[in-house]
Amino acid sequence: MKKIFIHGIIAGILAAITSLIYCNLYQSTLGVSFDKIINIGSIFGSSIFGCVLISAAYSILFKFKKENLQGILNVIIVVLSFASIIGPISMTLPLDIEFPEMFPGLAVPMHFFPALAFFTLSPFFKQSSIKSGTRLDNI
Numbered sequence: 001m002k003k004i005f006i007h008g009i010i011a012g013i014l015a016a017i018t019s020l021i022y023c024n025l026y027q028s029t030l031g032v033s034f035d036k037i038i039n040i041g042s043i044f045g046s047s048i049f050g051c052v053l054i055s056a057a058y059s060i061l062f063k064f065k066k067e068n069l070q071g072i073l074n075v076i077i078v079v080l081s082f083a084s085i086i087g088p089i090s091m092t093l094p095l096d097i098e099f100p101e102m103f104p105g106l107a108v109p110m111h112f113f114p115a116l117a118f119f120t121l122s123p124f125f126k127q128s129s130i131k132s133g134t135r136l137d138n139i
Contacts, residue, residue: 001059007125008055008118012048015117019043019110026106032099034106037091043110050114077115084111 020043027033054077061073088107093100 001062003125004055004059004062005052007121008051008053009048011054011117011121012051012114013044014121015051015113016044016047018113018117019047022109022113023106030099030102032102032106034097034103036097037093037103038107047110047114047117051118054115054118074119077118081112081115 020040023038023043057073057077058070061067061069085104085108088111089104091103091107093103097103
């Protein structure tokens with residue numbers, strides 16, 4: 001169980017770093033600034049929170065010995081990631097922000113970075129054991 005949460009924290013840090021790089025590239029390339037709305041703390045906090053939440057879901061899955069439902073959990077995570085983009089799309093920005101129509105282009109991709117980081121690092125955290133000639137994988 002401890003390994004699952006370490007996986008979540010490392011994935012959260014990876015997602016946060018990726019989000020910061022994307023944020024800086026997006027804002028500098030397009031000449032916009034959304035610093036009043038989104039900052040380093042919120043990016044790190046939400047990325048780590050999202051990945052630890054995914055870890056908690058996996059932990060529950062393995063606690064109840066339902067590893068065969070891992071694919072369904074992955075689909076639920078992706079669906080929830082898609083659902084989370086409703087926030088930045090429907091957000092009303094302050095009137096003093098220039099080019100508010102460009103904010104979703106910044107925020108929407110970042111909603112997928114926690115799940116992407118978690119799934120990307122999964123092979124590095126799998127344990128394998130040989131039992132009767134079959135390989136059993138656990139996160």
